[in-house]
Amino acid sequence: MIEYRSIRVGLLGAGSVGSQVARLLLEHGDELAQRIGARIELVGIAVRDVDAERDVELPRALLTTDADALILGSDIVIELMGGLEPARTLVLQAIASGADVVTGNKALLATHGPELFAAAEQVGAQLSYEAAVGGAIPILRPLRESLAGDRVERILGIVNGTTNFILDRMDTTGASLEDALATATELGYAEADPTADIGGYDAAQKAAILASIAFHTNVPVEAVHREGITGVSAAQVDSARRAGFVVKLLAICERLVDAETGEEGVSARVYPALVPREHPLASVRGANNAVFVEASAAGPLMFYGAGAGGVQTASAVLGDLVAIARRHVIGGPGMAESTHAELPMFDIGRITTRYAITLEVVDEPGVLERIARVFSEHGVSVEQLQQTVSSGSERATLVIGTHEATESALAETVTSLAENPVVASVASVLRVEGTL
Amino acid sequence: MIEYRSIRVGLLGAGSVGSQVARLLLEHGDELAQRIGARIELVGIAVRDVDAERDVELPRALLTTDADALILGSDIVIELMGGLEPARTLVLQAIASGADVVTGNKALLATHGPELFAAAEQVGAQLSYEAAVGGAIPILRPLRESLAGDRVERILGIVNGTTNFILDRMDTTGASLEDALATATELGYAEADPTADIGGYDAAQKAAILASIAFHTNVPVEAVHREGITGVSAAQVDSARRAGFVVKLLAICERLVDAETGEEGVSARVYPALVPREHPLASVRGANNAVFVEASAAGPLMFYGAGAGGVQTASAVLGDLVAIARRHVIGGPGMAESTHAELPMFDIGRITTRYAITLEVVDEPGVLERIARVFSEHGVSVEQLQQTVSSGSERATLVIGTHEATESALAETVTSLAENPVVASVASVLRVEGTL
Numbered sequence A, B: 001m002i003e004y005r006s007i008r009v010g011l012l013g014a015g016s017v018g019s020q021v022a023r024l025l026l027e028h029g030d031e032l033a034q035r036i037g038a039r040i041e042l043v044g045i046a047v048r049d050v051d052a053e054r055d056v057e058l059p060r061a062l063l064t065t066d067a068d069a070l071i072l073g074s075d076i077v078i079e080l081m082g083g084l085e086p087a088r089t090l091v092l093q094a095i096a097s098g099a100d101v102v103t104g105n106k107a108l109l110a111t112h113g114p115e116l117f118a119a120a121e122q123v124g125a126q127l128s129y130e131a132a133v134g135g136a137i138p139i140l141r142p143l144r145e146s147l148a149g150d151r152v153e154r155i156l157g158i159v160n161g162t163t164n165f166i167l168d169r170m171d172t173t174g175a176s177l178e179d180a181l182a183t184a185t186e187l188g189y190a191e192a193d194p195t196a197d198i199g200g201y202d203a204a205q206k207a208a209i210l211a212s213i214a215f216h217t218n219v220p221v222e223a224v225h226r227e228g229i230t231g232v233s234a235a236q237v238d239s240a241r242r243a244g245f246v247v248k249l250l251a252i253c254e255r256l257v258d259a260e261t262g263e264e265g266v267s268a269r270v271y272p273a274l275v276p277r278e279h280p281l282a283s284v285r286g287a288n289n290a291v292f293v294e295a296s297a298a299g300p301l302m303f304y305g306a307g308a309g310g311v312q313t314a315s316a317v318l319g320d321l322v323a324i325a326r327r328h329v330i331g332g333p334g335m336a337e338s339t340h341a342e343l344p345m346f347d348i349g350r351i352t353t354r355y356a357i358t359l360e361v362v363d364e365p366g367v368l369e370r371i372a373r374v375f376s377e378h379g380v381s382v383e384q385l386q387q388t389v390s391s392g393s394e395r396a397t398l399v400i401g402t403h404e405a406t407e408s409a410l411a412e413t414v415t416s417l418a419e420n421p422v423v424a425s426v427a428s429v430l431r432v433e434g435t436l
Helices: A016-027 A029-036 A067-072 A089-097 A107-125 A142-146 A161-173 A179-188 A201-214 A234-242 A311-332 A369-376 A409-419 B016-027 B029-036 B067-072 B089-095 B105-124 B142-147 B161-173 B177-186 B201-214 B234-242 B310-330 B369-378 B407-419
Strands: A006-012 A039-046 A078-079 A098-101 A151-158 A243-258 A265-274 A290-293 A299-306 A353-360 A382-389 A394-402 A425-432 B006-013 B039-046 B076-079 B101-103 B153-156 B244-255 B263-277 B290-294 B299-306 B353-362 B382-389 B395-402 B423-430
Touching: A006 A016, A006 A067, A006 A089, A006 A311, A016 A039, A016 A311, A029 A039, A029 A311, A039 A067, A067 A089, A067 B089, A078 A089, A078 B161, A089 A098, A089 A107, A089 B161, A098 A107, A098 A311, A107 A201, A107 B177, A142 A201, A142 B142, A142 B310, A151 A201, A151 A394, A161 A179, A161 A234, A161 A243, A161 A290, A201 A243, A201 A265, A234 A243, A234 A265, A234 B201, A243 B101, A265 A369, A299 B029, A311 B142, A353 A409, A369 A382, A369 A394, A369 A409, A369 B029, A409 A425, A409 B153, B006 B016, B006 B067, B006 B089, B006 B201, B006 B310, B016 B029, B016 B039, B029 B039, B029 B310, B039 B067, B067 B089, B076 B089, B076 B310, B101 B105, B101 B310, B105 B201, B142 B263, B153 B201, B161 B177, B161 B290, B177 B290, B177 B407, B201 B244, B201 B263, B234 B244, B234 B353, B353 B369, B353 B407, B369 B382, B369 B407
Parallel strands: A006 A039, A006 A078, A078 A098, A265 A425, B006 B039, B006 B076, B076 B101, B263 B423
Antiparallel strands: A151 A243, A151 A290, A243 A265, A290 A299, A299 B299, A353 A394, A353 A425, A382 A394, B153 B244, B153 B290, B244 B263, B290 B299, B353 B395, B353 B423, B382 B395
């Protein structure tokens, strides 16, 4: 039995992830010590109210409400409280006290990332956050380190398990959004208040983090264009399926060059989109996550796995912890944050994409021509157009697929279509992504 | 324009990967310098014969036949010559001269890994080899670092693009192995001598590397059980498809516990197996690779991408190079190799798996009973049995699916089936893996 030196770890938060991190640290201490060359000593777990802690697995002796004292007595601090405050203050305290920090707090990073990184860089502290995106899936480290010599052009990510479960269920059972959400809540895939998930806020935070790392620049969450899935109907999912597509909520990060000015920039956006059935992302089922990366040399890569769950996410936290602990053993600073290349953010209007538009139109001669004119007037070229007339109705249904055009041109097209007298209603507007 | 210090890089080999590495280093020098904080200076490219170099992209001035001098003048040496010698000698020279080394040479690592790692550890040199497995796919770094706090239980890998292309083609077109191989050769997916690929030798080397990293132990390539795809017939692929399976050549690395003795060990093996269509690995098409990892906390993860190709693999080489170069800038030793836990290798006989066996039997009363007895005699329980009699024939076809049993029991069962008078022929024997 080797006598290892010990590294003091303070854990902030004992929720679904925190309690699993504590359990794994206590159960696998010997194995981890062997891999690290030092013993991880869990010195304390800061919680709001010790008596309120129901998790029987947690040793009572480790629980404390004094986070400040815990931080001062820790070499490495793991922040898993979630939310902005007091998380932000405590992480800054930890960094100031000379500790390295592991966090899975995506909201904190997407909102206060630059402040935290600056503080860490100043004192040469490590700030790791693999668990913040994609749960158990190793995605941030591969993006930052494995692809460091390559050039990431585009990321298409299914980064929110709740919405993927809902959309998958709508696709497989034909359920409505409401029913699928109800099932997700029953099965514990959705929170009591599902706004953060179905509103795309959670995905937008992850998109900001992914884009910042992939493009070596700073992408604030406010700069991420965000559309949730609340507008997705069973009819849309059904016609998508019949057309060979599946509706997925995508977090898209893209390197762009302005066609006119030649200006380089990046875009980060979240919206439900049509994905071809043959695309690897289409086969991501249930609450799973996957991040599809297109790099100029590596080509397409996909990282797939459980995007949430206490024990799964704990795996990512421990990965960061072991990496930092090993550096404590072998000495030397950690992996330097790559220099940031502050690229401008392109707003959604400058993005080019393809649309699938479904219109209810009056069934009379010349309608097709008038609709086609609306598209050409806005410089949007139609790739395919399908008209179906239900017998005995004065209405016809038009499904129009466009070629690539700018969001602004497509938006204007949709607006004037809605105003056009021959158009009874714009039934559905969806973007098409992940073209093969 | 910042003046960066420069890091001297010597490249050994200018083949499909080497020439792409050189090109990317020369074309993206500024971008890499910004990310690293130092300039990568490609000081030379060692080739066998300067005049024989047809690659016009390579600056003639950089070409040299004096590898020894190049190594002495390099801070980092990139070995992409392939083969065992002189690669082994030159890598050891580079390490001895104080240089860090990046290699994509799987044969070298699978054969001389321990010797090279020991040499590197002794002088504190870095030896990185992400490109050796899965081409462009970041898999070794995630296994070693991201999952360092987790426990990898099992790896199912499609790690040879040539055989996956061939099996995929047999599955989609019904082609014979010969025809599919011919197509692969035409399209450049197979070498003139395809033995290393279709014989499973390439996959076995990768299995040895994956198992060594995943289980923190040393798995020599000789300890990897290897079966190629030469025995896979169009009929097998066809009946697999009709039964909802696809035939894939799998590299399997497993953590095992002996049922009787409770002894812990690992297994590494390569063979063609039936994979359910719903399994993520079944959707890996063409020459792509994918590594499916089951970790006890993270659950199932999959890493997917291009398993070969000059520029794709160059991406992995550059990732290793940038990581090492950054450490040259910020100082401090590299990531320590985790302590090795020398686990015993379990030979194939101790592995438990499931079989799908197709028999041609004489069509007479009592045959089923006699076949069933053979299985029970060897303690193998039958999960399903399907008999088809073609009219007017005295022969019947039996397809038998077994429950999990040890390889040895299953092998003995097959042997005595072949000897049984009622069995005309054992038409097909395939293992079933990746059960969902």
